[in-house]
Amino acid sequence: MIKRLFLGSTNVDFLKVGKLFYKVFLIEVVIFLAVLIMSSLGVLPVNLSVDFTGGTTYQLEANYSDEDISEVMNSSILDVSRYQTFDNSDSIIFRATENTQQKETEFLFYLSNKFDVSDENIDFQRVGPTFGDEITSKGLQALLIFLTLVILLISYRYEFKYSIIALIALIHDLLLVFSIYVLLGLEITPSTVIALLTILGYSLYDTVILFDKLNDTVKTSRFSYLSDDSLNKTFNEVLMRSLNTSITSAIPIASILFLGNYLGLSGTLTDFALPLFIGILSGTYSSIFVTVPFLAKIINK
């Protein structure tokens, strides 16, 4: 089997497999919808970073005990909403809701005294809620324009029906990452939004290469139109490329995650790498297993 995979001469009947994965797809859609509805109703909390909600974060490195932390959490200076510690390092991050400049500075000095860290070594971030809104609205704007462009481009290069299938695959990837974030309660930062936009690029890149291959096969096939045979041939041949590509794309990103975790660093770079990693896996999956059932449907008609 592995040898056949290497050779690109696997003999998977993708039409049959497609039916199975169509069911998986439908289950996914139900989950996505449930997550979307529950999070918009507030049943499932969406963990948004201070960039979206407004507030302050303080990050410092110090020796601390659990008592220290609960003391800080109950501090009367600011309303400290959350804290975060790390297994591999002495970093602590405190997050507090918005308050006056004076109180925020007071809290900075309080932390500096409490943990015996010079205030210059405490990383401080203050964000008004408008900043996150701006990123979100710009992101949505970019998303809409990008999707329109994608439909036009694929319709022009291949077929209109293809562009709809590509769109389904894209939205699948976005919703998958979003659902994982909501279900695991991971924090959504502006980096996550950037990563989501990048995932679009990746996922589409994969789908385009697949369509290109399909186009080639159709052109050289006997009937020159999309048939069961050409579909199966293409997907069998393209499997190894898809695998290789996602492996090579995922390796550098995985190394950010592992090194970041090993060195005990969390920050924008790891915030960025995690959704990207999930997105690349999802993009590879969707470019094959989400597109197949839909392509099969085109043939049947």
Added chain:
Amino acid sequence: MKKYFNILFLPIISASLFALVYIQELKPKLGLDLQGGISVILTADDDTDQELIEQAVEIMRTRIEAFGDVQEPEIAISGENSVLVQLPGVTDQERAIEALGTTGLLTFRPVLDSSLTTGYSPALSLEVNPDDPEDVSTKIKEGVTGVDEVIGISINDNPEFESYILSVSGGYPVIYQLGPAELTGNDISDAIAVFPENEWIVSLEFKEDSAQLFTELTKKLASQNGEQRKLAIVLDGEVVSAPGVAFDVDPSVGITGGTAAISMGNADGGESANNLAIILRYGALPVSFERSSIEKVSATLGEDTLNLGLQAGLVGLVIVSMYLILYYRTLGLVAILGLSSFGLLFYSVITLLGEYQGFTLTLSGIAGIIVSIGLAADSYIVTFEKFKDEIKIGRSFQFAAEKASQDAWKTILTADFVSLSAALLLYVLAIGPIRGFALALGVATIFDLIFTRIYTRNAVPVISSLSKSPRVFFPIKESDLIND
């Protein structure tokens, strides 16, 4: 021959550019998130006039320059009504915000003399030519330094010393001789323009700690007469107003209670009163900004992140290379030479852009670079896989390699076009950190296209003519081909 030239062209260019950068000891210009510093985003109201924001940015620039020890500050309008201020290397938050001048370089200085009494700058004395009474010239008074010879205004205003400052706020120019600053904008807690009866006044409130200072100052002024009863309000080297202490103020008591009222008359319907109140409240900026984001990155965190990015990039590159060699064998070497040249070229171009265009490498830029390693590697994989397909259907190696690299070019062109438009779109629409990412991704995509077109397209056919055995290129045997 031309083929070999084409294959070596890009690696040689990349290597020599890198050598150039290395010899000149150039380093990429690091963004604030990689070297530490403070970044502030100031946001004005939605419908603020663009011109006012531009003016405010200009004022902030001058202020920061006056601030001194900030290396390469960046102040830029971002979006419609926001200003992004980046102060690399600054770790003292209070000072940074002071430098931004949201409270203003506003000082209160006692007036010592003014051109209202003599008609010319108090720094100058008149000299009448004894032979011709019509010929009058001016000369700088003895003991006065740092003053312009012709009009008698201080060239550099230092609020800690006596200076000669011009005021045009009264509609006609007046030159004041001012003593050192006694109070600053930081001593004011609030200022508003009100119209209690008959005339506009600006009501001023001092902070608790500063009220006593103000009382002492007014005690001194109230014991004086004429110009010396006046207290000049100086903003960024210009006297905005010089109200006198009222005659009913008792010199032994001064103005107490931490409040003061400046009479502004009734001539302009309160416009000048409002302007003065705004200046007192906000300093020089014509727009009031809300600090919508302050981010402080300590130098150590910046360094840690940079190292993480570099290490991750390197580890990623090594593992990808190993994987490519294992799977594609000699073709893997083609990919590795290509990818390393790609890396060197990328590094050099970013460094040069930083040197000559002021491009700063930020964290998101590094993320973009790491992502682009995957993209670049994929272009090789697409080509190699096409090559494998062609061999499998029984084509000769030579023909297969030619056809594969041509077909792959078309595929990669389409796919890269998608990436490029995504990068472009992100760059145009994005604010702040996303831009660095988009730029890195865009540049990488263009490099990828160039490498595919010139390097890969020529290298694959040449390498494929080395051997007739598929084992040299893929983990497959000759017998696999015949069976297929």
